[in-house]
Amino acid sequence: MTTPWGLPDFDAHEEVHFVTDEKTGLKAIIAIHSTHLGPAGGGARFWHYAEDEEALTDALRLSRGMSYKNAMAGLPLGGGKSVILADADRTKTPEMLHAFGKAVDGICGRYVTAEDVGINVADMIEISRSTKFVAGLPNSAGDVGGDPxxxxxxxxxxxxxxxxxxxxxxxxxxxxxxxxxxxxxxxxxxxxxxxxxxxxxxxxxxxxxxxxxxxxxxxxxxxxxxxxxxxxxxxxxxxxxxxxxxxxxxxxxxxxxxxxxxxxxxxxxxxxxxxxxxxxxxxxxxxxxAGGIINVCTEYLGDGDATLVRRRIEGIPxxxxxxxxxxxxxxxxxxxxxxxxxxxxxxxxxxx
Missing domain, CATH: 3.40.50.720 (NAD(P)-binding Rossmann-like Domain)
Structure with missing residues (x-):
């Protein structure tokens, strides 16, 4: 796979992790653009890419976008994103998600993941079995969390x-x-x-x-x-x-x-x-x-309820x-x- 430094979407990213787990078939990229404002927050995308370089470009672009999104939303989060490279059949197993969770855990809190395209609440539950650095988990009435x-x-x-x-x-x-x-x-x-x-x-x-x-x-x-x-x-x-x-x-x-x-x-x-x-x-x-990450951030930090989430989202206009x-x-x-x-x-x- 191409290294990130020569790509036009590499923007002084702090960290780019390439993850493989042959036993489960996991191939993933975790890109951390900035932790200036806090841990890099951004979802995990499960997608089939025609070429591996497309996945890297996506991770770089999306993570930079999360830095900007979180900053403009006034959140104490930096920006990161992960992409899990699906095969042509979109094979996804609990074991693969557990392996991805271990990779997130190995970054020791500098990256916090949640749902993105191709990942749902049930998947986040599986990922959370391997790491605590996760949001978008099921919520009870009146609480924040769940599907962003x-x-x-x-x-x-x-x-x-x-x-x-x-x-x-x-x-x-x-x-x-x-x-x-x-x-x-x-x-x-x-x-x-x-x-x-x-x-x-x-x-x-x-x-x-x-x-x-x-x-x-x-x-x-x-x-x-x-x-x-x-x-x-x-x-x-x-x-x-x-x-x-x-x-x-x-x-x-x-x-x-x-x-x-x-x-x-x-x-x-x-x-x-x-x-x-x-x-x-x-x-x-x-x-x-930014509404989804506002909910994710409020859930992860535990600093408010659904009313606060609504008020923060109303700041978007x-x-x-x-x-x-x-x-x-x-x-x-x-x-x-x-x-x-x-x-x-x-x-x-x-x-x-």
Missing amino acids: GPHTSLGVFLGIKAAVKWALGKDSLRDLHIAMQGAGSVATGVAMHACAEGAKLTIADVDQAKAEKLASQTGGKVVSTDEILGVEADVISPNALGAILNEQSIAALKTPIVAGGANNQLATPEDGHRLHQRGILYAPDYVIN VRLEQVWKEGSETGRDPAAVADAMAQRLIGRAPRG
């Missing part, structure tokens, strides 16, 4: 409302058209919130059955994944995998707003400027999708407005503004 997805969905929904208020001057999503890329757990939560407020939805997912199910629940329309970013809508909401906003896709957008829960939506930093040049308001992904305000005052695009803010918070000079 609904909290991410709530934050994204509130962020979309803030974007609509900022760009369109509207206090409600009623009768507005939202094009949802993705129909997974986070996208479903966002869609249900938006539907309850009267929004009209167009939905696409690589899993057609998921898209059709969500459309039936919300009265929405289904289009193909090739069409969704070109739909004429008030809001395009990316809620699947990253790097989907590039020179070609941005040129095809027919929307005044891009706001969604996917990580690493911009393929390159220049794409934030491209959105800005087109007059499209962008909600930086790691600011708008405030931070977005701060970013957009500074952008409007300086002429810089929101992605660049947010990056500079986050870099200052983690003790690094802004790049560029």
Whole structure:
């Protein structure tokens, strides 16, 4: 596998761990970007990558994003991420998860893991049998913990409302058209919130059955994944995998707003400027999708209850407005503004 130092997404990461366990078939990468504000917090992703280098790039990008996300959310956490390299059959066993937990435990608390794509609460229980440096465990009524997805969905929904208020001057999503890329757990939560407020939805997912199910629940329309970013809508909401906003896709957008829960939506930093040049308001992904890690952090630190989690998530629109305000005052695009803010918070000079 390629070493991380020469990759464009290596950003002075403090640690990058390559983990193998032949007995269980585990192959994983744990990337720690920064511990300036506290232990590196970030979920474990279980995914099949065509090439190992893609997994390394994903770990580097996602861990840096977690540093920025946690800093902008005002959390006492640094940023890290892990990817478990699934085989083509997505084979996942308790023994593999236990081995992964041992690897996390060996980092001695500098990294705290939780759910991400391909990992659920049951998996976190298995991982927790090998390490205490884990969050996202089952919760009881009124307690924090459990699946962070609904909290991410709530934050994204509130962020979309803030974007609509900022760009369109509207206090409600009623009768507005939202094009949802993705129909997974986070996208479903966002869609249900938006539907309850009267929004009209167009939905696409690589899993057609998921898209059709969500459309039936919300009265929405289904289009193909090739069409969704070109739909004429008030809001395009990316809620699947990253790097989907590039020179070609941005040129095809027919929307005044891009706001969604996917990580690493911009393929390159220049794409934030491209959105800005087109007059499209962008909600930086790691600011708008911080609801899940807010819940995870509150659970792990034990410093509050569900009411505090809700109050912290309601701070997401405030931070977005701060970013957009500074952008409007300086002429810089929101992605660049947010990056500079986050870099200052983690003790690094802004790049560029």
